[in-house]
Structures are given as structure tokens and as C-alpha cells.
Amino acid sequence: MLYLHGLGHFHPENVISNAFLEELDIGTNEEWIMERVGIAARRTVMSLDYIRSTKNVDPRAAIEASDYNNAQIAAFAAQMALERAGLSPGDIGMVISGSSASDHLTPAEASTVAAELNIDVPCFDVNSACSSFGMDIHVLDMMKPETLPPFVLIVNPETMTRSVDYSDRAVAVLFGDGAAAAVVSTRESSGAVFLSSFCDSKPTAWEKVVIPRMGYFRQDGHAVQGFAIRKTTDSIRALQSVYPVNRFVGHQANLGMLRTACERTGILEEQHWHNVEYFGNTGCSGAPAVLSQHWNDFSPGDHVAVCVVGGGLTWVHTLLKIEDQL
Template sequence: MLYLHGAGHFHPENIIDNAFLESLDIGTDTQWTLDRVGIHQRRTVLPLDYIRHTRNHNPQAAEEAAVYTNARTGAHAARLALTRAGLTPDDVGLVVAGGCSPQYSTPAEASVIAAELGVDAPAFDLGTACSSFGTQLHFIRHMDAAALPDYILIVNPENNTRIVDYSDRRTAVLWGDATSAVIVSRTVPGPWRLCCSDFKSDPKGWNKVHIKRGSHFQQDGAAVQKFAITKSVSMVKGLRARCNHQGDDFFFIGHQGNLRLLGSVCKRAEIHADRHLFNVDRFGNGGAAGAPSVFSQNWERFQRGDRVMMVIVGAGLAWSGMSLQRVA
């Protein structure tokens, strides 16, 4: 069994709205952007003047320009998760991190976040790009409970605007920065229970989405959109059967890639609009932090007995899913 005790999220203050992107003169306007991706705003760790003057031509320079590090945004999200769980950093016995663009090749980003929080515990990274959160919970759920500490902190810091080319309208309209965190336990019961989970990948498609070291984000947009919709619908159907879901007895949180993608998934999977939770329209594609940040933002609305299905896709190509139920 895997229990979830608290969830947290953090979005930086700087807002990239559609008017700002239009001012960059890269071939977008508000209607063009809404028609294609359904996104009004995104958040960024970069100063807007930096984006305006450089278009982020050099991602390595963006590391210096950013107003937050991954460690800082990770710590912000983690503190909220700890507060909701009624815990402190001293209670954390393991830190796991992962996402699309870690700031260091070595050490593990989990180590840097742990140090920022003052956590003295083992730390390692487990990542499958945007699908990392589902992958992390799936594998921890299957680990030997006796070998794990009581409380595990999972953090997904996704400040991916640092690797966006703001002269390329295809990717500039998508990304927003977000960080998520959860506290889980294999042994201590909590308010949420992970009922079932799954993880799959198709490595032959690895080159459809990639970020070369020191370079910008690149993807085959049409192929990735098709993959994301197909695999998301398949995962929803599989989880419905495995987790004994009846109709729309769950809230759905999908990969926050873009609103058009999510609309197609919900239509094909027959998920009603009032059961669909999302934030991509206001925060952009938050990578691995996108779906869990939606969960965290809705933390207070969920009631005992509520169920949440989360399905996430990412580079690799990889996809993961889970069903959660609030039990207390």
C-alpha cells in the first residue's frame, strides 16, 4: 500500500501572457495561440526583460538570469506539502526528484533540494520526463516497505522556460514553470491511498522529444500530440478496468501539455467536463509538475471518498497513470 499525506505546488510570479508573446513578433497572436493550445498565461523563473531582449538564445545564460533555482522552487513546494501533512523536514527519510531539465548532471537534483530544505536523508533522482510523477509513485509503491523510511518526499521541479527558444512560436506558447511535491508513506496511513498504478514506455520513440545538453527543447509536435492522446485514452481505459471505476466516479487529471490535447482525451475517454481538473490554461505546460500541481491546487476541495485518476505522458516515450482515493 502507498499512502499520500500532503501535496504542495509552487509557480513563480512572472507571467508570460499571450500579449507578451505577441510583442515578441514571432508570428503569434492571442487567437492563434488559443486556437492551437488553449493557453492564456504561463509562469516563468526568467525575467520578462531577459526574454524580450534575448529570446533566450542561449539556455546556459538563462541559468544565470533565472530568479529561482530548482532547489528553491522545490523547497517552496515541499514546505507546503509538509505543512499539509503536519510534518517537518526532520520527518523526511528519503527524497526523490525528477523531471525534464535538472540543473545539474551530477549530483542528483534530489540532493540539492534536500540540502535547501535542511533534510539529512538519502536522496536520488527517478525521472521519465513529464511522466516522472506517475513513474515515481508506481515504483515506490512496489518497493519493499521494510526497506523504506516512514515518510518520503517526492519533488518535481520543472523550470523549463530556461530551455525554451522564444523565437520559435511552436514551443514558446506551450511551456510554463511549475514545481510539485508530495509526502508519501508505505507504512503510515494517510488521507489518500494509491489504489493502483501503471507505467509503460516505447523507447524506439525516444527522439520524438528531447533536450540536448545546453540546447533548447525540441519535439515532433504532431507525432507527440498523437502519441499523448492515444496513450492517455488507453491508460484511462486500463485504469477504469483495473481499479473498478464505474462511469465517471473519479476526477480526471491529465498531462497538462495543452488544453486541446486534454479536450481530445476527455472526448474519446468519455470524461464529462465537470469531472475534468486542469490548470494548463493559466500556467502552461508544467512538465512533470503539471498534473500533480493540479492535484495540489484542488487539495482543499476533495472530500472523503473522492477518487482521482491521473494520467501523464512524457519523453522516452513514456506514460504513467494512477488511481487515488481519499480515505480520511
């Protein structure tokens, strides 16, 4: 079991509205976007003037056009998680990061986040694209409790908009930036606990979702959406067969995909927590950010199914049980 002590999230201030995307003259409008993906707005670390004038023609220049880097947005989310846990950065004994588009090939992004928090602790990355948060939980859950420090910080920063070609309407409407963080422990109990976790992959289909080095995001959209619906549905059903699931949080890819999985598994709208319509697809930070935004809505007895999919192709699910008031 893995105890959850705090959650945090951060989204940058710059808003990419559907009206803004329509102004780019790339063949899209409000009606088309809402019907296709159900996303009304997204956040970006980049300047809107930069996107408007260049459509991000050179992803390498996006770094200089950004207000924040991955380490900074991860640290913002981590500070919220630590405050909710009643801890300080000095209480953290290990940092694990996962991301779809890290700032550096080397070092591990966890090291840059730890440096931002001014702590010297063991750091490493567990990257599994959009399923990274679930994979981070799964990896920790497999480790022996005595080998871990009392408190571990998980961070999931995503600056996906830097990898978007804003002349491609199919991709431009999807992505936003954000970060999420979680303080967990295998040794110190709390009122929230991850009871189980599961992961699997279909690596023979890895080419369906790709971000080449310094290149643009690309995917086989139809195939990936079908895969995401099937695996999310299977994951919810697997957890429902064991636990009295009364909440669901999925990968924030698009609202239609999530609602289809809910319809197939009997998840009611009031049981379905999501934020994709306001923040877009924020990669692996999406699901934990939703959990963080509902931190004050958790009630004892809640059984939250967290089901995420990602490139690789990989899918992960875990069950978060709320035992006491947080």
C-alpha cells in the first residue's frame, strides 16, 4: 500500500481559447473544436504573441518564448502538495519525476525539480508518457517499504504546447501545459491510500504516439482514441470487480473519450471528475491535477478509480481509497 499525504497542481496563466485558435486561421472554430474534443480552453507557458506570430514553427525557439520551465511548474505544484501534507521540502527523502516532454535528455528531470526546491536527495525519472503518474505510483508500490525514505515526492510537469505545430488544427486544439505533484509514503499512514495498481503495454504499437527529439507531437488519432477508450473501459471494469468504485478520474485526453468510457461502465456524470474542457490535454499531469483540484471534495469511503493511458502504448490503473477526512 502507498499512502497519499498531499496533492498539488499548477497551470500557467496564458490562456489559449478557442477564439484564439480561430484567429490563427488554421481551419477551425468553436463549434468544430467542441464537437471534436470538447475543449474550451488550454494553458500555455509560451507567449500568445509568439504562437500568433510564428505558430511555433521552430520548437527549439519555444524554450526562449516560455515564461516557465518544467522544473519551475513542478516546484509550484510540489509546494501546494507539501503544504497540504503539512511538510516542508526538507522532509522529502526522494523525488521521482515523470513527463511526456522533459526539458533535458540529461539529467533526470527529478534532479532539476529537487534543485528548484533546494533539496539534495536521490532523484530519478519514470517516464511513461501520459500514463507516467500511474506508472510512478506502480513502481513505488512494487518497492520494499524499508528501502524508501519516509516521504517521497512525485512530480509530473508537462509543457506539451512547446511540441505543438500551431498550423496543424488536429493537434493545436488538444494540448495545454500544467504540472501535478503528490507526496506519498510506504511507511507513514494517512487518510488516503492507493490500494492497488496495475500496468501493461503494447510496445508493438509504439509508433502510434510520438514526439521526436526537438520535433512535433504526432499520433494516429483514430487508432489512439479507440485504444484509449477500450483500455480505460477495461481498467474501470477491473477495479469495479474488486472495489465499490464511486469516483472516476481518467487521462484528460478529450471529453468525448472519457464520457464514452463512463457510459460503458455505468459511471454517472456526478461521479466523473475531469478538467479537460478547461485545461486541455496536459499529458501525465492531467489526472493527478484533477485529483488535486478535488482535494477538498474527498469523503471517507470514497473509492476513486484512476485510469490512465499513454504512449508506448501503455495503460495503468490504481484505486485511491479515502479512509478519513483529509
